[in-house]
Amino acid sequence: MSDLPADLRAHADQLCRQARPAARLVAVAPDALRQRALLAAADELARRGDAIRAANVRDLDQARADGLAPAMVDRLRLDGTRLDAVIADLRAVAALPDPVGRVLETFAIAKGVRAEKVAVPIGVVACIFESRPNVTVDVAALCLRSGNACILRGGKEAVHSNRALAEGFRAGIAAAGLPADAVQLVQDQDRRLVEALLVREDAIDLVIPRGGEGLIRAVVAVSKVPVVKHDKGVCSVYVHAAADPAMALAIIANAKVQRPGVCNAIENMLVDAAIAPSFLPRLPAALPGVELRACARALPLLPGAVAAVEADWEAEYLALILAVKVVDGLDEAIRFTNRHGSHHSDAIVSADPAAAARYLAEVDSACVYHNASTRFTDGGQFGFGAEVGISTNRIHARGPMGLRELCTYKFVCRGEGQVRG
Amino acid sequence: MSDLPADLRAHADQLCRQARPAARLVAVAPDALRQRALLAAADELARRGDAIRAANVRDLDQARADGLAPAMVDRLRLDGTRLDAVIADLRAVAALPDPVGRVLETFAIAKGVRAEKVAVPIGVVACIFESRPNVTVDVAALCLRSGNACILRGGKEAVHSNRALAEGFRAGIAAAGLPADAVQLVQDQDRRLVEALLVREDAIDLVIPRGGEGLIRAVVAVSKVPVVKHDKGVCSVYVHAAADPAMALAIIANAKVQRPGVCNAIENMLVDAAIAPSFLPRLPAALPGVELRACARALPLLPGAVAAVEADWEAEYLALILAVKVVDGLDEAIRFTNRHGSHHSDAIVSADPAAAARYLAEVDSACVYHNASTRFTDGGQFGFGAEVGISTNRIHARGPMGLRELCTYKFVCRGEGQVRG
Numbered sequence: 007m008s009d010l011p012a013d014l015r016a017h018a019d020q021l022c023r024q025a026r027p028a029a030r031l032v033a034v035a036p037d038a039l040r041q042r043a044l045l046a047a048a049d050e051l052a053r054r055g056d057a058i059r060a061a062n063v064r065d066l067d068q069a070r071a072d073g074l075a076p077a078m079v080d081r082l083r084l085d086g087t088r089l090d091a092v093i094a095d096l097r098a099v100a101a102l103p104d105p106v107g108r109v110l111e112t113f114a115i116a117k118g119v120r121a122e123k124v125a126v127p128i129g130v131v132a133c134i135f136e137s138r139p140n141v142t143v144d145v146a147a148l149c150l151r152s153g154n155a156c157i158l159r160g161g162k163e164a165v166h167s168n169r170a171l172a173e174g175f176r177a178g179i180a181a182a183g184l185p186a187d188a189v190q191l192v193q194d195q196d197r198r199l200v201e202a203l204l205v206r207e208d209a210i211d212l213v214i215p216r217g218g219e220g221l222i223r224a225v226v227a228v229s230k231v232p233v234v235k236h237d238k239g240v241c242s243v244y245v246h247a248a249a250d251p252a253m254a255l256a257i258i259a260n261a262k263v264q265r266p267g268v269c270n271a272i273e274n275m276l277v278d279a280a281i282a283p284s285f286l287p288r289l290p291a292a293l294p295g296v297e298l299r300a301c302a303r304a305l306p307l308l309p310g311a312v313a314a315v316e317a318d319w320e321a322e323y324l325a326l327i328l329a330v331k332v333v334d335g336l337d338e339a340i341r342f343t344n345r346h347g348s349h350h351s352d353a354i355v356s357a358d359p360a361a362a363a364r365y366l367a368e369v370d371s372a373c374v375y376h377n378a379s380t381r382f383t384d385g386g387q388f389g390f391g392a393e394v395g396i397s398t399n400r401i402h403a404r405g406p407m408g409l410r411e412l413c414t415y416k417f418v419c420r421g422e423g424q425v426r427g
Numbered sequence: 428m429s430d431l432p433a434d435l436r437a438h439a440d441q442l443c444r445q446a447r448p449a450a451r452l453v454a455v456a457p458d459a460l461r462q463r464a465l466l467a468a469a470d471e472l473a474r475r476g477d478a479i480r481a482a483n484v485r486d487l488d489q490a491r492a493d494g495l496a497p498a499m500v501d502r503l504r505l506d507g508t509r510l511d512a513v514i515a516d517l518r519a520v521a522a523l524p525d526p527v528g529r530v531l532e533t534f535a536i537a538k539g540v541r542a543e544k545v546a547v548p549i550g551v552v553a554c555i556f557e558s559r560p561n562v563t564v565d566v567a568a569l570c571l572r573s574g575n576a577c578i579l580r581g582g583k584e585a586v587h588s589n590r591a592l593a594e595g596f597r598a599g600i601a602a603a604g605l606p607a608d609a610v611q612l613v614q615d616q617d618r619r620l621v622e623a624l625l626v627r628e629d630a631i632d633l634v635i636p637r638g639g640e641g642l643i644r645a646v647v648a649v650s651k652v653p654v655v656k657h658d659k660g661v662c663s664v665y666v667h668a669a670a671d672p673a674m675a676l677a678i679i680a681n682a683k684v685q686r687p688g689v690c691n692a693i694e695n696m697l698v699d700a701a702i703a704p705s706f707l708p709r710l711p712a713a714l715p716g717v718e719l720r721a722c723a724r725a726l727p728l729l730p731g732a733v734a735a736v737e738a739d740w741e742a743e744y745l746a747l748i749l750a751v752k753v754v755d756g757l758d759e760a761i762r763f764t765n766r767h768g769s770h771h772s773d774a775i776v777s778a779d780p781a782a783a784a785r786y787l788a789e790v791d792s793a794c795v796y797h798n799a800s801t802r803f804t805d806g807g808q809f810g811f812g813a814e815v816g817i818s819t820n821r822i823h824a825r826g827p828m829g830l831r832e833l834c835t836y837k838f839v840c841r842g843e844g845q846v847r848g
Contacts (some may be wrong), residue, residue: 030765034789116808128821129791149554182453207647211821226651228630232822233653253844260846344451352597368455370550375838378540378842387537387847388838398550400835401653402823414821417809418787421799423674426808 010198017155018202021157021190021210025130029155033127035184037104042149044100047178048093051143053173055089061170062139063091069163081137084167092140092171095351095392099147102391105409106153119421123414127153132203133394134159134225136217139167139323145214146175147190148394157210159192159200161217169193178350195225204229214407216395234407237398238322239269239350241380244339246356246363247278251379254355255292258328260379261353262296267324269381269396270351273318274329277341282307282332294359296326300416319346341366348373350398351380351405372398372405431619439623442578442611443630446551449608450576456605458525465521465568468599469514472564475595476510483560483589483758490584496748500519502558505588513592516813520568523812526576526830546834547575550632553624554815555580555646557638560588560750561780566635567596567610569815573833578631580613582623582638590613602750612775618645623644623648635828637816640743655828657745658819660771662801665786667777668699672706672799675776676713681800682774683717686743691804695740695762696751703728704755710751717747724753740767757782761789768792771819772826773845793819793826 010018032040062084069079079195084092097403111123112306120362131154133145142160149156156332160168164304172191192199203211207230213223216236243261245254261272277285286307290298299318305311308330318329319342333339343352354365362376371382383405385393390408403411431439453461460527472479483505483542490500505513532544552575554566563581570577581589593612601607625634636646637657648652664682666675676785682693695839698706707728711719719732726732729751739750756762764773774796775786783797795806804826806814811829818824824832 008716027619030791033791077567115803115809115810119796119803121809126791181442193500230647232820250844251709256846257846264847318509362841366841368451369453370451370547371837373838373840376842377844378538378840379846381847382536382538382540382840382845383838388542389534391538399653401655404835405838414825416792417794417804419794419796419799419803420783420787422675423671423798424803425677425800426685426802 014194014196015202016198017192017194018199018206020275021192021203022206024187025155025157025190025209028185032150032155032188033106033129033153033184035153037106039183040104040150040153041100042226043179043182044096044150046182047147047175047189048096048100050178050181051089051093051096051171055086055168058089058167058170058174059084059086060207061166064166065164069276074163078137078163081260082139082163084139088140090144095140096143096147096303099151102409103149104153110415115419116426117418117421117424119424121417121419122413123385124418125410126173126416128412128414130155130157130209131412132157132159132210134200134213134215134221134230135162136161136219136221136330139164139171139322141216142191142291143170143175144392145394146172148392148409150179150184150188152409154412155188155386155423157190157192157203160354163258165195201228204231207231214394231267232402234397234399234403236395238348239271239396239398240269240274240320240346240348241349241351242343243270243275243282243353243355243380244271244333244343245277245285246336246339246354246358248358248361249355249407250357251281254285255288255403257353257355257377257379258289261381261412262293263326264381266326270380271324273321273323273329274331274346275363276333276342277304278339279303279334280331286330293328299327299329301331304330304368322348324377336364340365343369343371348398350396351375352381353378353380372396421427428446431528431615433619435615435617436623438613439620439627442613442624443627445608446576446611446630448481448580449606450551451550452606452649453571453609454527454550454574454668456574458527460604461525461571461574462521464553464600464603464605465517465571467603468568468596469517469521471508471599471602472514472517472592472595475591477665478504478509479510479588479595480507482587485587486585495584499558499584503560503584503588504626505560509561513564517564517568517771519646520572520813523830524573526834529717536840537757537847538842540840540845542838542840544836545839546831547722547837549577549833549835551684553578553634553652555621555634555636555638555642557582557642558584560585560592561613562637563592564596565591565813566815569595569813569833569839571600571605571609573830575833576611577611578611578613578624583616622649625652628652635736635815647771652668653819653823655818655824657816659769660692660817660819661695661741661743661767661769661773662691662693662765663768664693664696664776664801665764666696666698666702666706667755667757667760667775667779668701669779669781670781671700671737671778672709676709678774678776678798678800679710680713682802683714683749684747687747691801692745693745693749693801694742695752695755695767697752697763698725699760700724700753700755707751714749717749720748720750722752725751743769757785761786763794767817771817772796772804774799774801793817796824
């Protein structure tokens, strides 16, 4: 840290210094005020639509000049329709039930002191994310709705878009009477600034990295602030001997093809040896355009497939590729999934309730499915209304992370003068 | 890490390699088997009583030879009475309700897929602690009861005691049919070995440092594994203008004097200026033997007190010393407590429900009390049966950390072939 230039250090200090007082105000703000502030932010973003789109055009021009892939340029784009969607999502977050102040538990402690376990905001949340500018508004809205202040650091490709969005958001919430500094955007893209923030466990309570594996690894490597990772998904479907083949094919097709570039899509499938000879030959027709990489036992049963190598069992393709393996029953399927998967989302297809029960209990993943697609692992599908993302942490938040997972708790204890004996 | 000697690296690798398979077996072991294993461990420790006490005598002799303070030597001591208590605690943990498999929530996700949020073990938990050997058995028992495997690293002063206890514990659970490696003790006290473990986020899911500030800082500085800290307590009592003075004195005396060396004892007290002239002169008689360090406004009202300096407001004395400050009402009390306290346990004494409600809502501590002593912050007092300690983390577990806080959750989702639209 000692080689951090003075101006970067000053920026990091300022972000940290401003965050805590803002967090305290937002944490105790009444629900109606937090809601009003989000609606005011939505109005302000709508009012600034032309300026925001102009800022986005600067980012798009730069991206093209830098030779970014068309898919990346498209992710950056914030045209009128997409901006409207961002604003609509913001209003939707304002309408979600307040996660703060929920009484999670009531119990008596010693000597008749009464305790309530109450949901409270975490405090100051830092979020580090990549290209898509809508994340700026999504995360700011979720943090504010849950009574947290946030420090946001977006990708360098979206720097102008993110600034325009954050400025509008800040102006909106300030107009409603909440501190603008409840939402702060890191203004310099120097990576050392992020490192300077990640050692400030005095000022930042949680950091959420959202993005590729490189970003996550870099954050975990330097952070002294607790991290909730949004890491990769190597998900699978296991076709058990007692599976309905048509159901299995439909689930595999959905989980592989519907949107292959997301973390809850599957990267591999397992099938029991007992049914492999009848099941596997039907697979190619169910997965048109999908490259199949097969283990030695599956290969002869899959016309057009290529031979899988060891690395295929742990690869996150995010593409129309599926690794296929024949296993000798439930034990091997569970062992294989726990060993090679990323503990994100895994499914068994089976008509045998006992086999399903063992799979659901023993596969150690955030979301385990019986006779359903892994694609349901999503805050929207789960009814959370909105999500920060899919946590791959084991502690605090696991799987879809919504407003409630942006809260912690405190024990509120009421007595009549009791002391400990 | 590159300078780690080969034998230490081999030991770290072995601990990590053995932990995960053991964790998987313990996680899916039926409740009755985990209970039986704990009872078998208790029996085995009782059977090995002489050997354990002999090992402890070696540690005590070494401690005296090293010139350890008598209080430290006493903390190390594991005589017959204390060993009986350790074994009784172990049996008590076996009798606690199973925290694993609790259905925390049931809800419908999209398309009628049914989801349950179910408590599951975290996996592999590392615990790093200091002198008292009973912690070895306490933490091993709590981890096993909650379906986790653990890697324990105790203080060097207790090395022989810890080995004897861990060996007995392992033999007991192995006799009952659970893998001995569900409880592993780090066999070398070299600090670099701990560092080698703390970068193994692939093998260890959570690390719990229990001990002094130096230990906690050292762990946070190097760990890539998520940390739940058991850090210091700078706790306070605020005597509001509407306080019953006798109740306030009783609570302050209890919170300061009953056991000053623990984290939930108070280190400072605040009193409203309006009642300071009548309240403070009564304080010395209520706190015989306590050194009072007073702010400039309190000093003239406290015969025998010394002047406090700025550092007193954040000091964890763990001794019969109390810092005393006069404040101008609720706002200053809340601000002061949030700024100088350690967010552990804080209390207001007041007959005014509105003032109490604001204090309870706005003081950002794990446990906030109205008209009760901070000394209630304790797993036993909270009815948790047993505790790992008092977490000073903000996420995952806050305040007393028991069996349930040694669990995470998974989503178990059941369908009839649903796919995402």
